[in-house]
Amino acid sequence: MTGVVLVEGVSDQLALEALAVRRGRDLDAEDVSVVPMGGATNIATFVTRYGPHGLGVRLAGLCDLAEEGDFKRALERAGFGSELTRAGMERVGFFVCIADLEDELIRCLGTTAVEKVIAAQGDLAAYRTFQNQPAWRGRPDQEQLRRFFGTRGGRKIQSAAMLVDALDLSRVPRPLDGVLEHVLARN
Numbered sequence: 001m002t003g004v005v006l007v008e009g010v011s012d013q014l015a016l017e018a019l020a021v022r023r024g025r026d027l028d029a030e031d032v033s034v035v036p037m038g039g040a041t042n043i044a045t046f047v048t049r050y051g052p053h054g055l056g057v058r059l060a061g062l063c064d065l066a067e068e069g070d071f072k073r074a075l076e077r078a079g080f081g082s083e084l085t086r087a088g089m090e091r092v093g094f095f096v097c098i099a100d101l102e103d104e105l106i107r108c109l110g111t112t113a114v115e116k117v118i119a120a121q122g123d124l125a126a127y128r129t130f131q132n133q134p135a136w137r138g139r140p141d142q143e144q145l146r147r148f149f150g151t152r153g154g155r156k157i158q159s160a161a162m163l164v165d166a167l168d169l170s171r172v173p174r175p176l177d178g179v180l181e182h183v184l185a186r187n
Contacts, residue, residue, distance in 0.1 A: 003032035003183040004050045006043065006061035010036045011156040012101050016062070018161035019176050022169060025184060032058075032183055040067030044074040051078045060093035060183040062175055064100040071096075093182035095175035102149045102156060103142070104173035105163040111141040117162045118148075123155070 007013050013034045020027050027034065037046050040063050050057050063071045071094055072084045080092045089096070097104045106114050118127050130136060130148050149156050164176075 001031055001033055001055070001057055003030070003058040003060070005032065005034045005179055005183050006046050006050070006059070007034060007036050008040050008063060008067065009038070009156075011160040012036065012062055014157060015101055015105070015160040015164045016176060016180060018164040019167075019172065020180055020184075022164065022167075023180065025180070030184060040064070040070045043067075043071050044077065047074045047078045047080075051080075053078065058093075058183055058185075060095075060179045062095050062097065062101075062179045065096055065098050066100075068096050090178060093179065095178045095182075097173070097175050099146075101160070101173075101176075102146050102163075104175060105167070106142050106145050108168075108171045108173050109163065109166055111145065113166050114145050114163065117159060117166055118145075120162065121158060126152075 005016060007016065013036045016034045017027060035046065035050075037043060043061070043063075047059070048054055050059050061071065068086070068089075072089060075089065075092065075094060076082055076084055081088050084092075086096055109117075115124065115127070118124050127145075127148050130151060131144055136144055136147065149159060
């Protein structure tokens with residue numbers, strides 16, 4: 001393995017793998033793996049395993065905004081720099097989603113396209129019911145959609161690749177393109 005992209009969970013993995021296919025890249029043939037860590041708090045273990053003091057593979061990663069601090073600390077301890085800023089993290093291949101992967105995809109796709117994905121999964125009636133709950137009624141569409149993806153276990157995993165497949169390739173979220181470009185740059 002020459003490259004590894006560290007991601008928080010399986011939905012991130014599936015989204016990046018789908019984007020690689022859409023960009024005409026074969027991760028297996030290029031000896032690159034997207035590795036879900038089972039949560040951002042595991043970053044230090046994985047950076048140690050795959051980074052310069054471990055296997056020494058080309059390393060990249062993707063995290064949510066809330067986990068940016070965990071990633072910065074792990075990268076600094078592993079020797080990727082000190083007092084890393086977000087730009088510094090990106091220079092070493094680690095990108096932050098604002099607020100998370102689903103938020104990035106929803107913003108790039110727009111409400112109508114996301115609802116089409118939900119409908120294709122047979123979940124549009126459930127989404128409409130969710131929208132009518134008193135706590136969510138009247139909130140912005142983007143906020144409702146983002147929360148809806150987290151209301152049932154497995155929905156993010158089920159939706160990740162479909163959301164990426166619905167993207168206009170000229171409007172891919174910057175963190176997704178950035179992380180793939182970094183790990184594939186020398187392959």
